[in-house]
Amino acid sequence: MTIWPTEREYLAETDAFDTVDMTINVGPAHPATHGVFRMILTVDGEMVVDCEPVIGYLHRGLEKLTENADYRQAMGWWDRTDYLAGMSCEMAYCMAVEKLGGIEVPERAEYIRVMMAELSRIASHLIAVGSFGQDVGSFGTSFTYAWRERERIYDFFEEVAGDRMFPTYLRPGGLQMDLPENYEPRLRWLINSIRQGIDDLDGLLTGNEIFVERCRGLSPVTTERAINLGLTGPMIRATGYRWDIRRAVPYSVYDQLDFEIPIGNGTGDVLDRYLVRMAEMYQSTLIVEQCIEKLPGGLVLNPDLPKTLRIDDAECYIRTEGTKGEYSVYGMARGGNKPYRMKLRSPSFCNLSALKELVVGHYVADAVIILGSLDIVLGEVDK
Amino acid sequence: MSQESQTPVTEERPAEQYPGIAALIHKKLPAIAFTATETKDNVDLRIGPESLLELARGLKDTPGLDFDYFNNLTAVDMVDEGLHAKYFFASYRQNHSVQVTVVTVPGQPNLPSLTGLYAAANWHEREAYEMVGLVFDGHPDLKNLLLDEDLHIHPLLKAHPLVKAEILQGIEDATPGFKF
Numbered sequence: 001m002t003i004w005p006t007e008r009e010y011l012a013e014t015d016a017f018d019t020v021d022m023t024i025n026v027g028p029a030h031p032a033t034h035g036v037f038r039m040i041l042t043v044d045g046e047m048v049v050d051c052e053p054v055i056g057y058l059h060r061g062l063e064k065l066t067e068n069a070d071y072r073q074a075m076g077w078w079d080r081t082d083y084l085a086g087m088s089c090e091m092a093y094c095m096a097v098e099k100l101g102g103i104e105v106p107e108r109a110e111y112i113r114v115m116m117a118e119l120s121r122i123a124s125h126l127i128a129v130g131s132f133g134q135d136v137g138s139f140g141t142s143f144t145y146a147w148r149e150r151e152r153i154y155d156f157f158e159e160v161a162g163d164r165m166f167p168t169y170l171r172p173g174g175l176q177m178d179l180p181e182n183y184e185p186r187l188r189w190l191i192n193s194i195r196q197g198i199d200d201l202d203g204l205l206t207g208n209e210i211f212v213e214r215c216r217g218l219s220p221v222t223t224e225r226a227i228n229l230g231l232t233g234p235m236i237r238a239t240g241y242r243w244d245i246r247r248a249v250p251y252s253v254y255d256q257l258d259f260e261i262p263i264g265n266g267t268g269d270v271l272d273r274y275l276v277r278m279a280e281m282y283q284s285t286l287i288v289e290q291c292i293e294k295l296p297g298g299l300v301l302n303p304d305l306p307k308t309l310r311i312d313d314a315e316c317y318i319r320t321e322g323t324k325g326e327y328s329v330y331g332m333a334r335g336g337n338k339p340y341r342m343k344l345r346s347p348s349f350c351n352l353s354a355l356k357e358l359v360v361g362h363y364v365a366d367a368v369i370i371l372g373s374l375d376i377v378l379g380e381v382d383k
Numbered sequence: 384m385s386q387e388s389q390t391p392v393t394e395e396r397p398a399e400q401y402p403g404i405a406a407l408i409h410k411k412l413p414a415i416a417f418t419a420t421e422t423k424d425n426v427d428l429r430i431g432p433e434s435l436l437e438l439a440r441g442l443k444d445t446p447g448l449d450f451d452y453f454n455n456l457t458a459v460d461m462v463d464e465g466l467h468a469k470y471f472f473a474s475y476r477q478n479h480s481v482q483v484t485v486v487t488v489p490g491q492p493n494l495p496s497l498t499g500l501y502a503a504a505n506w507h508e509r510e511a512y513e514m515v516g517l518v519f520d521g522h523p524d525l526k527n528l529l530l531d532e533d534l535h536i537h538p539l540l541k542a543h544p545l546v547k548a549e550i551l552q553g554i555e556d557a558t559p560g561f562k563f
Contacts, residue, residue: 230454
């Protein structure tokens with residue numbers, strides 16, 4: 001026994017009174033669960049001794065629907081997976097169809113796709129950070145700050161594609177339409193606004209000692225354990241491991257863009273995950289700026305595509321860096337105008353499967369923060 | 384086609400004839416028989432259920448291979464060819480990846496669970512179990528994940544209809560003959 005025993009050890013040692021484990025049901029409709037997600041916590045006093053995540057409340061049968069729809073029709077469902085970053089989900093799906101069918105994409109479309117995917121990443125991380133601040137206890141302020149910039153990004157999406165959250169802007173073989181005429185000054189204004197917003201959030205949260213001390217050292221994960229648990233994205237980068245699919249297995253035009261991969265200081269705690277997301281948002285603004293500068297002219301949709309895509313026997317596995325981690329799509333075609341099988345490897349699903357290990361042994365109040373630091377989106381978990 | 388796929392044959396051919404990463408895997412793990420083919424962007428190793436555990440352990444623990452990352456598991460219903468489990472393993476250290484297709488015989492959907500090797504395999508196996516009915520022996524908690532607990536259907540089987548509200552409403556028996 002240590003000099004300062006924990007509450008549990010103290011009770012076990014002194015046998016002061018028997019404590020009975022209590023079961024607390026959190027969710028499925030609960031503000032702290034960020035969607036329709038349920039966790040069954042077993043607590044001993046204030047400590048979590050067991051946690052069972054229950055998912056599936058938002059299961060819409062994405063994969064079955066995709067098998068029964070035309071290649072282009074199915075795309076509208078895929079931006080409803082990670083509904084905080086529709087564009088980057090569409091990108092992964094379109095890349096899978098293009099890989100299966102050997103479809104070329106014009107370079108201009110690739111740059112615009114990357115631009116949109118990075119803006120989606122910023123929008124998604126803003127929600128992650130803003131709602132995380134709320135979980136920790138900054139009440140509405142961090143959320144409002146984050147929401148302001150996110151609204152501006154979504155306004156831009158609306159100008160570009162006609163819809164905010166589910167733009168259905170990409171097409172297998174390119175894009176639905178080109179950018180609007182005045183996009184450049186508009187986008188540069190947006191980037192400045194986002195940077196200002198990140199600074200505001202940074203001052204509000206990172207500059208707040210209560211916030212930082214609350215998160216520091218909470219739920220640390222080593223890199224080895226993170227790999228074994230299948231954690232990806234900001235979760236693994238927070239452990240100090242410099243890994244990003246955009247660099248490790250480059251796709252689209254990411255190999256022609258210059259950006260840093262932010263990592264945590266090695267403990268992999270909740271604070272590191274937050275800081276990695278903050279740094280990534282800034283890097284994404286740099287990527288968007290480079291895309292504006294390098295944007296070539298030309299078409300945005302491959303003109304040689306048939307009206308109905310028919311793809312013969314083929315198999316592929318597309319790995320992309322989604323906003324929450326590795327967003328990968330397995331595709332199988334066996335002739336006809338419908339995919340035979342499309343499987344989503346969603347990052348939130350895999351990160352959430354590690355929740356039990358991350359939460360057990362912490363206080364109930366911290367369980368909510370740890371869940372918030374995972375940054376799950378239930379549309380993607382439940383498919 | 385289906386006969387070949389069910390019983391992978393050891394092909395006595397020099398290592399350099401295997402495509403990409405398969406050559407390295409054959410060199411490091413010569414005892415494991417597999418058929419290697421190329422997909423659109425990777426290499427696919429086709430094996431039977433009996434050698435899955437041995438292969439996975441070899442991939443994970445052999446220096447030089449270091450497949451430490453259980454990336455994905457896709458279950459595909461190939462109808463007459465049985466259920467296929469498509470594992471996707473990757474390595475952080477070596478930055479390579481491989482797809483492993485495990486072909487099950489129709490009527491015998493049992494596979495060894497990889498949860499002992501990779502903690503990440505847990506939910507993927509539960510998903511494959513409910514979606515097509517693959518059974519993972521040795522899994523600590525094999526039960527429905529996304530579907531309702533008492534709904535014993537396998538929606539991603541090709542025999543399962545796209546729209547059939549009666550099953551969900553309990554009008555029809557929820558355990559009909561979706562036997563593959």
